Structure formats: C-alpha cells, structure tokens
Amino acid sequence: MAKMKPQALLQQSKKKKGPSRISLTTILTCSLIVALFVFFLHTSYRHWSHRSKLQLENGFSGSETEASLMDAKKSDLPGYAVFSTSKGTIVVELYKESAPEVVDEFIDLCQKNRFSGMLFHHVIKHYSIQVGNSQDLGVAEDWILGGKHHSQPDASLKHDAFLVGTPRGKPKNKGFEIFITTAPIPDLSEKLIIFGQVIKGEHVVQEIEEVDTDEHYRPKSTIKINNITLRMKI
C-alpha cells in the first residue's frame, strides 16, 4: 500500500497534468512551426518573384504579385520631364499610371538621349506642335483634312490643352513622335496616347505655336529640343 501510493499519485498527476502540459507545448510548437513556415514561404516567394522580375525585365503576365511589383517600380520612375528647347523650358508631368508603357518607352529614350537635337517639325496653330524624327504630319494630317481645325481656341477648355501624346498604333522602331496640344481636341484620345501634361512653360509652347510656318505647317525657323532631363520631383 505504502509502495503503491506514490505510484498511484504519479499516475494521477500524469493523468491530470499530463494532457494539459502536452497540449500547451504542442500548441506552442505548432504555432512556432507554422509561423516559421509562413515566414519562410513569404520570404522565399518575394525573393523568387523579385529575381524573376529582374530576369524577365519586359515580360509580365499581370499576376497580382507582379502587378504590385510593377506599382513599386512605377513609383520609382521619374514623374517629370524637363524639355529644354531653343524657345525655353517646358515641364511635363508624366502619366505613369494611365500610360505606363508609353512612359516607360519615353523614359528609356530620354536616358539614351534620343531627343537631343530633335526638331519641332510641324506646328499647327490652335492645334498642336509636333517633335520627332518623322517628316509626316501623321495624326495631325487627319485633323487638318478632317476639317476639324479650330479657328479659335476655347479658353474655357484650357485645361484640356497642353496635353502630351504620341500616336496610337505606331509601328515598332519607327521613332517616337511627340505632340503637344495647344487647344482642346475632341477626338484626341482616338489618335493619341496621352502620356503627360505640360505643367510649366505653357507660354513656351505658345511661343513655338506662333512661329511662321510654310503651307505644309513646317516652321520656317529651326526650333529644337536641346535635351530632356528626367526628374523625380519638381
């Protein structure tokens, strides 16, 4: 009896304490394992997707993770372009959100200094000024031929002018044309992808608009871009 009692007590204590101690330990251990596992998965997934993003550079499938990486990348991009022209400085805010692909291409070309020395080769009063390597009016020709040429800029719609765009459906590697509008144009977004807006130097745009042109809307004097500098902030 005296020998049995401690054993019985031990048995009892095991029965009483055992399960609660085991379950507490189990819960803690399991939680720790799950937490570590989730942390590990998250870290390695981020690492992996970041690496694959860097490797793939241009390829994106639009998955949620890549979309958020694109967002992060977008906010790292410069938001402004400072056009130094022979008539003065024009500051353009870039539409990184609404025209990301065109802004990417534009930024890439700026970084390669492709716009230095480019001519404003067409000026259509109350419509647009155009800079690039093309000798064509392109989109602007449709506006003129379509008889939509404005005789008077509508001052009440001034905020719809000074938009910066490039023609839609442009063949690859065919240069980059920039149109800066000087008046509201109704069917603008059918013709152009608007990728920015002039926020400073509207008067410079207007000065370029006022130059004398020949009958083909080509300026008689040389107006060119000295360079375009990208800025994060203005």
Ligand SMILES: *[C@@H]1O[C@H](CO)[C@@H](O)[C@H](O)[C@H]1NC(C)=O
């Ligand atoms: C851009 O051109 C202007 C005028 O020629 C010049 O003063 C300026 O230093 C140039 N900026 C860059 C970054 O090359």
